[in-house]
Amino acid sequence: MKILMVIPYISSVYGGTSKVVKELTQSMSNLRAEIDIITTDANGFLKLNLPLRTWIKEDSYKVQYFPCWHKYDFIISFYLIKWLFKNIKNYDLIHINTLFSPVVLLTYWVCQIFQIPYVVTPHGMLEPWALSYKRWKKQLYFNLLEKPSLKQATAIHLLASSEANNVKLMGLSHPVIIPNGIHCQEFEKLPDPDIFYQEFPQTRNKSLILFLGRIDPKKGLDLLAPAFATVHQQFPNTHLVIAGPDSIGFLPTVQNYFTEVGCLDAVTFTGMLGGALKLAALAAASIYVAPSYSEGFSMSVLEGMASGLPCVITTGCNFPEAERARAAYIVNIEAEAIANALIECLSHPLEAKAMGDRARQLVLGKYTWEQSAIKMIQVYDAIIQQQPIPTLES
Known part of the structure; x- marks a missing residue:
């Protein structure tokens, strides 16, 4: 099993989403899943000061940062997408994090071109309030670009039962509920x-x-x-x-x-x-x-x-x-x-x-990361083996 995590940003200034991706990846890697992360050097108003376009070892997983243009959390990185085109075939499954980003949208399309299955974690971005904030921009983007690709996702990873209910009302299928956790x-x-x-x-x-x-x-x-x-x-x-x-x-x-x-x-x-x-x-x-x-x-x-x-x-x-x-x-x-x-x-x-x-x-x-990691690996296994995705509740 070889998994690629894609997230537009992973700096700690972006809050819980960045931490979640790191913690889940680390916990799954501890269970001997082979997982890499690709992301950008976006860092709020600044850029991260670290090596770019090379693998950096983080405990039991690797992460590669790519240069980008960004304004707050709106991020574009053609370097990341170019790398993805060249390397996506090396992975069994792509796990995409967050929505409403050109990096995410282009990742969907690369997965579809190469017929690589992908899982999407919205991280709360499909919640009613989140969609209503800057509503007209999001509705247009979502209906024209995001939703068609979400419909082609092999699974949509939700963090809570209420989030899953909202996603179902949008006509999206294959929800899997796996909550965030903590380290005891x-x-x-x-x-x-x-x-x-x-x-x-x-x-x-x-x-x-x-x-x-x-x-x-x-x-x-x-x-x-x-x-x-x-x-x-x-x-x-x-x-x-x-x-x-x-x-x-x-x-x-x-x-x-x-x-x-x-x-x-x-x-x-x-x-x-x-x-x-x-x-x-x-x-x-x-x-x-x-x-x-x-x-x-x-x-x-x-x-x-x-x-x-x-x-x-x-x-x-x-x-x-x-x-x-x-x-x-x-x-x-x-x-x-x-x-x-x-x-x-x-x-x-x-x-x-x-x-x-x-x-x-x-x-x-x-609600521990160890429990969440076990459940997520079960989902990955089912997708890669082309078996029914297990029904998981928090």
Whole structure:
């Protein structure tokens, strides 16, 4: 089995999608699947500073970066496509990640020309809110170019049951549900929260509400601002930590949201956190919040839950299983609903802790990269052997 992962970008500034591709590839490679990644040097407003057009070894898989032209996450790389034309026959299957990119569109067409089967992971880009954002451009592009190629995909990999239902309503077939995961060992013992406090001393001795994610319109920070203002008025010791990269220049707009509601001085923007510092932020936090309009299946939600935090997430996060397990507050995509759930957590800390314990148990038991990798390899095997694709549920 030889698999090629294609993704227009893999820099960490693009958030969870990049991390998902790396983690899934690593976990499958650990199971002795031979997987390569090709991508570009796009890096938000900048370019990645690393060798191009040559294989770079990353643990148990290889990745090759190609030069590109890009504006934010709109990326064109004829070098990548030229390489694909020359080398696609060396692979049994192509796994394409994300949508609405010239790199992705051309990859579909190369697969079709050479009759190589391909799997597509939209990473939440077919969710209703995501499609409605910049609607007329996306609808035209999707109906004319993207949808015909999605119909020819051997399988469409979805991250949640609700995402699969939306895809079926579009007339697309062969959905396979395999969720994102976490590495259990990272959450067995979180680091000392003092690591985070030393970096951001204004957060010490506060009740921290943590948001982990890109600074992006879909993340619902316009809702979080008035919600947190309400919470902070009732609980003055609360402090909001917004941890994530700003890859599209949206940060000034977000800061203005909090200025308008009068609580910017109780908010810390950390930029992107990684490694021990991110885990220390989770250890320091009292509550995790995800006010998103739309997600595929949020990595940071899983991380918050695996850390044992009481989590307030919206219906846009696509995690009804957490509500059924009483492992999170799932609220409507409204500022008032977000505020009420945060206040409930702060008002009843013992019940909130019990919910966090249930969240940790749920995630560590069902949502690991090892489990997701096994399921994805089963799908690859079935496709390559031209057998029925197994029905997999999260």
